[in-house]
Amino acid sequence: MAARQAGYKVTAIDGFADQQTVAAAEMAIVVNYDQYGFDAEALLAAVAKLDASRYLGFVYGSGFETQPDLLAKIAVFIPLIGNSALTVGAINAADSFFSALARGNIPCPKVYKELPGDIDSKIYLRKLVGGCGGTHISFANVDSGTSCNQYYYQQFILGQSVSLLFAANSRAIEVIGFNEQWLSPTEMLPFRYGGAVSNVELSKAVKQQLITAAEKITVAFGLLGLNSLDAVVNNGLVYVLEINPRLSASFDLYEADKLYEANNVAFNLMNVHVQASHAAELLQFKAATVCKAHAVVYAINDIVIASTFSWPAWVMDIPLIISPQKEIRLLGGEPICTVMAQAESAEKSKQLIGARLAEIQQLLS
Numbered sequence: 001m002a003a004r005q006a007g008y009k010v011t012a013i014d015g016f017a018d019q020q021t022v023a024a025a026e027m028a029i030v031v032n033y034d035q036y037g038f039d040a041e042a043l044l045a046a047v048a049k050l051d052a053s054r055y056l057g058f059v060y061g062s063g064f065e066t067q068p069d070l071l072a073k074i075a076v077f078i079p080l081i082g083n084s085a086l087t088v089g090a091i092n093a094a095d096s097f098f099s100a101l102a103r104g105n106i107p108c109p110k111v112y113k114e115l116p117g118d119i120d121s122k123i124y125l126r127k128l129v130g131g132c133g134g135t136h137i138s139f140a141n142v143d144s145g146t147s148c149n150q151y152y153y154q155q156f157i158l159g160q161s162v163s164l165l166f167a168a169n170s171r172a173i174e175v176i177g178f179n180e181q182w183l184s185p186t187e188m189l190p191f192r193y194g195g196a197v198s199n200v201e202l203s204k205a206v207k208q209q210l211i212t213a214a215e216k217i218t219v220a221f222g223l224l225g226l227n228s229l230d231a232v233v234n235n236g237l238v239y240v241l242e243i244n245p246r247l248s249a250s251f252d253l254y255e256a257d258k259l260y261e262a263n264n265v266a267f268n269l270m271n272v273h274v275q276a277s278h279a280a281e282l283l284q285f286k287a288a289t290v291c292k293a294h295a296v297v298y299a300i301n302d303i304v305i306a307s308t309f310s311w312p313a314w315v316m317d318i319p320l321i322i323s324p325q326k327e328i329r330l331l332g333g334e335p336i337c338t339v340m341a342q343a344e345s346a347e348k349s350k351q352l353i354g355a356r357l358a359e360i361q362q363l364l365s
Contacts, residue, residue, distance in 0.1 A: 006268035019318040037063040057081035061247045065130030082225040083245045091245045092130040094152040104216040108240045109155035137191035159234035164210040165250045167276040168223040174282040195295030198253035200346040209238035225277040253292045292342040293349040301332045
């Protein structure tokens with residue numbers, strides 16, 4: 001959507017192909033997607049069929065964290081806009097990422113490849129390397145039966161979950177905005193992503209810690225384009241959890257058009273991503289201050305949604321009806337759509353998003 005608003009013609013390759021994506025794209029291609037990312041063979045086949053000469057580059061979001069080699073193969077056909085496959089791989093490898101944090105004296109939770117026997121596993125989390133969306137996270141004392149080679153253990157620190165969206169040109173960063181995140185937990189998925197709100201109020205000290213960490217990590221890994229830093233704040237101290245070296249969910253929290261003004265010129269956020277990806281000098285922008293929030297709506301139980309269902313105007317990512325029965329069938333726990341809201345403060349935006357979550361669930365019940 002942002003690319004379309006920036007004036008680009010778009011071919012979308014997606015695991016869901018919701019109604020808004022299909023409407024915005026010249027062509028939409030659906031490729032199977034699971035917790036480990038895209039079906040690599042199917043995605044490469046789809047890219048190989050495209051006329052690369054028609055495209056400026058390949059803009060990517062989640063789905064490549066566990067298979068950065070797939071990005072390298074795509075880059076053979078179409079240039080990547082954003083970080084290279086090597087950078088994505090290095091950022092998502094626990095050893096290289098947390099070693100870089102240690103060298104930069106950046107606070108982070110303790111991390112182990114295997115937990116020592118004398119440590120209380122109840123205060124550690126088990127995370128899939130390169131996982132996203134929170135569904136890959138569990139407490140370490142809960143046996144999942146999956147090989148530990150794909151996982152690492154991270155100390156659980158209670159606090160405010162925050163993120164920093166920023167543009168990077170490998171040498172410096174420009175702040176886009178500070179965000180707060182929350183969960184939509186279930187018994188089996190206690191850390192499932194719930195939503196986030198932009199332009200959250202944080203102390204100057206906390207903001208500076210986030211900025212300093214992003215600056216050091218940018219230089220250490222040569223980050224390009226838009227990136228997101230996730231952290232938890234406990235007693236005023238920021239503990240870095242991870243970097244999303246690609247377009248993240250918080251990208252949607254900022255106005256897609258005329259977000260920035262520099263030298264009396266309005267910039268779309270996708271334009272900023274493209275420019276920074278080419279290591280260009282970063283402009284100092286005057287950003288909008290509206291607080292936007294989004295929240296994922298999950299199916300509480302198995303659900304059937306008729307084609308005649310009237311979706312509120314504040315709902316995005318609406319499933320596309322492709323069944324002969326002209327209805328949408330979803331299993332309990334699957335995402336249905338995304339609810340949006342905005343207000344003059346983060347707190348009011350969160351209140352509005354809560355009310356809309358309750359309303360859409362009532363409408364769908």
